Amino acid sequence: MSAVSAGRPLRVEADADVCVGSGQCVMTAPEVFDQDDDASVVVLEEHPTADQAADVDAAAVGCPVQAIVLHEEP
Amino acid sequence: MTVLDADPARPQLPFGRPNLLDLAPLYDVLRREAPITAVTTPAGDPAWLVTRFEEVRSLLADKRLGRSHPDPENASRINTSAVLEGPSGDIETEEREHTRMRRLLTPAFSAKRMRTLEGRVQQLIDGYVDALVAEHDASPDGVADLHATLAFPLPVAVICTLLGVPESDGDYFSSLSERMSSFTGGDAQAARREFHAYMGTLAEAKRTAPGEDVITDLVRAYDEDPDFSHDELVRICTGLLFAGHETTVNRIGLGTLMLSGAPDQWRALVEDPEGRVNALVEEMMRLGAPGDLGLLRYAHTDVEVGEETIRTGDAVMFSINAANRDPEAFADAEDFVPDRQEKAHVGFGHGGHFCIGASLARTELRATFATLARRLPGLRLAVALDDIEVRETVTGGVRSLPVTWTEQ
Numbered sequence: 001m002s003a004v005s006a007g008r009p010l011r012v013e014a015d016a017d018v019c020v021g022s023g024q025c026v027m028t029a030p031e032v033f034d035q036d037d038d039a040s041v042v043v044l045e046e047h048p049t050a051d052q053a054a055d056v057d058a059a060a061v062g063c064p065v066q067a068i069v070l071h072e073e074p
Numbered sequence: 075m076t077v078l079d080a081d082p083a084r085p086q087l088p089f090g091r092p093n094l095l096d097l098a099p100l101y102d103v104l105r106r107e108a109p110i111t112a113v114t115t116p117a118g119d120p121a122w123l124v125t126r127f128e129e130v131r132s133l134l135a136d137k138r139l140g141r142s143h144p145d146p147e148n149a150s151r152i153n154t155s156a157v158l159e160g161p162s163g164d165i166e167t168e169e170r171e172h173t174r175m176r177r178l179l180t181p182a183f184s185a186k187r188m189r190t191l192e193g194r195v196q197q198l199i200d201g202y203v204d205a206l207v208a209e210h211d212a213s214p215d216g217v218a219d220l221h222a223t224l225a226f227p228l229p230v231a232v233i234c235t236l237l238g239v240p241e242s243d244g245d246y247f248s249s250l251s252e253r254m255s256s257f258t259g260g261d262a263q264a265a266r267r268e269f270h271a272y273m274g275t276l277a278e279a280k281r282t283a284p285g286e287d288v289i290t291d292l293v294r295a296y297d298e299d300p301d302f303s304h305d306e307l308v309r310i311c312t313g314l315l316f317a318g319h320e321t322t323v324n325r326i327g328l329g330t331l332m333l334s335g336a337p338d339q340w341r342a343l344v345e346d347p348e349g350r351v352n353a354l355v356e357e358m359m360r361l362g363a364p365g366d367l368g369l370l371r372y373a374h375t376d377v378e379v380g381e382e383t384i385r386t387g388d389a390v391m392f393s394i395n396a397a398n399r400d401p402e403a404f405a406d407a408e409d410f411v412p413d414r415q416e417k418a419h420v421g422f423g424h425g426g427h428f429c430i431g432a433s434l435a436r437t438e439l440r441a442t443f444a445t446l447a448r449r450l451p452g453l454r455l456a457v458a459l460d461d462i463e464v465r466e467t468v469t470g471g472v473r474s475l476p477v478t479w480t481e482q
Contacts, residue, residue, distance in 0.1 A: 020176060020426055023185030023433040028417075030185075038177075039184035058417035064428035065135065 009073040010048055012056060014041040018067040028062060029055035041067060078112060078120040078150075078388045086114040087123070087391070088366035094464055094472070095331060096408075097363055101125055101396040109380045113391070116257065116367075117159075119150035121389035122382075125396035127403035127420070129379060135425035139371035139390055142168040149372060150389035156262035157255040157316070157468045158370045162309075165374060172426070174302070175310055178295050182236065182288045185433040191232070195437055198231050199224070199445045206450075210478065217456045221475040225326035226319075229438060233318030236434070237311070238287025239276060247272065251316050255467040266312075273311040274304070288314065314431075321364075322435050324471030326442055329358040331462070331475075333443070334455045336410045344451040347444040353412040355439045359421030361410055363395035364470030369423060394420050452479035 012032060014025070021039030025032075032052055034042045048056050060068040089098030104111045105125040113123040124130050133139060143149040143161035151160045163171060181187065202224040209218035230248065234241040250272070253265035277293050284290045289311055296302045333340045333354070343350045369392040377384040384390060397420050399407045404416050422429035429435070446453055456476040463473040 020428060021180035021184060022422075022428045022430075023183075023188070024422075024428075026185035027433055027436050035184045035186045037181060039180040039186070061418040064422075064424045065426065 010053060010056065011071040011073055012043050012046055012048060012060075013069045013071065014043050015067045015069070016040045018065050020065050020067075022064050024062045024064065025059035025068060028059040032056050033059060033068075047073075078122070078385065080114065080118070080120050081112070082114070084112055084114045084120070086118075087116055091366065093460060094328070094462060095335070095361075095363070095459070097395055097399065098366070101393065101399070105396055105400055108382070110382055110384070110390075115150060115389070115391070116153040117151040119152075119389070121150050121152070121391050122384055123391050123393060124379075125393045125400070127397040127400035130392050130394070130397035130420055131424050133371075133377075133379070133390065134369070134392060134420070134423060134427070136377065137169075137426070138373065138375050138377050139384075140165070140168050140374050141172075141371065141427075142374075143372040144374065144387055149387065152367065152370060152389070152391070153257055153468070154260065154262060155255050155257055155468050156266035158367065159262075161372055171306060174299075175306075176426075176430070178292060179288065179310075179314075179430055182291065183430050183434055188433045188437045191236075191434075192437060192441065194235065195228075195232060195441050196445070198228055199441055202227060203445060203449050206477075215456075216478045217476050218478070219474050220330060220477045221323075221327055221472055224442070225330075225475065226323050228326070228442065229319040229322035232434070232438060233315060236288055237314060237318070238280065238285040238289045239315060243272075247315060248319065251320050252465070252467060254316070255320065255469050257466050257468075269312050269316070270308045273315065274308050277307060277311060317429075318431055318434070320469045320471075321431075322438055324364045324469055325358060325362055325435065325439060327472040327475050328362040328364060329355070329439065329443060330446075330477070331455070331459065331472075332358055332361065332410050335459075339410065339412060340447070340453075343443065343447040347447045350412070351440050351444040351447075354443060355436060356417065356419065357410055357412040357414070358439065360398045360404070360419035362421065363398075365468050366395070366470075367391065367468060368393045368395065369427075394423070450479050452481065453477055454479060 019041040026035055032045045032048045034044050036042050060070050089100050091098045109126050109129045110122045110124050115121050142163040142165040144165050146161045149161045153159050206218045206223045210216055230244045231241055250265050250269045254262050280290045280293045296307045371390045373384045373386050373388045375386050401407045422432040456478040465471050
């Protein structure tokens with residue numbers, strides 16, 4: 001499970017090939033994730049704000065197929 | 075084919091529970107002792123039971139387990155209902171059919187599509203709350219039934235709109251659903267055949283009178299794909315209509331019961347419905363424990379878990395209820411704590427079979443509880459928890475939910 005360090009920049013990556021279109025991420029962090037017409041994941045904000053970090057983390061942990069990866073930027 | 079032998083000494087499901095909200099204490103013991111435990115199903119057959127959060131997640135995501143069975147005639151049966159009672163599908167085609175079904179259905183149930191439905195859902199809820207108020211005002215003791223007047227009709231109306239099923243058939247198909255998922259009565263299989271016949275007729279009617287709905291889309295896909303069997307079409311339609319109303323009805327009831335036991339949380343919701351409702355709904359999905367059986371898979375090859383080996387063909391049951399209360403995964407796991415740090419739960423399942431209606435359910439649950447808090451801030455149960463009648467079905471839930479309130 002990924003964790004977000006408070007205050008550190010974060011980069012969001014989502015793998016559309018793995019995505020099963022559950023919509024978990026969109027329901028959890030709607031400012032950062034969306035779905036395309038096939039319901040596949042779309043990242044709206046590759047670099048979410050610190051305020052969005054907790055929701056983004058919850059979306060990554062809650063993804064049923066672990067299609068969301070969070071990278072901590074140096 | 076099943077290597078796991080029957081053994082009368084093993085614990086047999088369902089485990090007796092003290093009430094509608096708490097689980098059998100045995101789950102705590104099983105979860106502590108081992109990652110998987112050999113048990114006896116309600117039908118008397120052997121199965122593995124998975125109770126820990128970590129193993130439930132990893133095994134639900136494991137493609138070595140599936141809903142079909144290599145030798146279905148000899149597969150362990152779970153119970154005498156017609157819902158998650160045994161294997162379904164063909165081992166050769168399961169993955170292909172599942173991928174096709176998800177591709178067809180996921181767009182219609184996406185979070186994006188659900189946003190366009192929010193206005194309609196709110197309008198429906200407002201109407202049902204109006205009816206609840208009228209029932210309360212007309213009743214000499216000020217009691218109204220939140221189950222019959224809101225929890226039941228809302229998911230039925232929404233799934234009917236989405237699928238293109240006449241809402242006036244609601245009483246008919248919900249009585250079929252009840253018979254299908256019942257442990258008693260003995261006509262679950264007949265009810266399933268009747269449900270299939272009903273959906274088959276409805277699907278046929280979409281051919282001459284197509285609508286903008288999911289069943290019309292499925293019929294079109296069926297017509298264009300020679301590999302898509304009529305049985306599969308009917309099975310998918312039945313599954314959607316069944317799951318689309320049975321499950322959410324129960325969650326609204328359980329959520330109301332949880333909130334009635336957490337007055338501080340209810341007050342916080344009344345003060346800030348929009349800000350509080352999402353966290354409350356997630357905690358209701360984690361802690362709500364309808365039924366006692368969980369999800370079902372069969373091993374398609376040998377799978378080692380800890381010191382045990384699940385052999386090819388063995389039944390594997392996943393206690394979603396137990397996993398969602400695993401103290402290794404959740405602090406104060408038995409308590410209703412909407413602001414908990416651990417956000418991931420398996421209330422909608424996990425892996426490739428993750429509930430396709432999760433966004434729909436969240437949309438309905440969020441709007442329902444935000445509206446109740448806004449319009450009926452003095453809402454409370456009118457009876458004691460133990461006096462609420464529980465349904466003896468796979469999906470559980472209440473038969474009625476008497477509530478009352480004082481004007482505030």
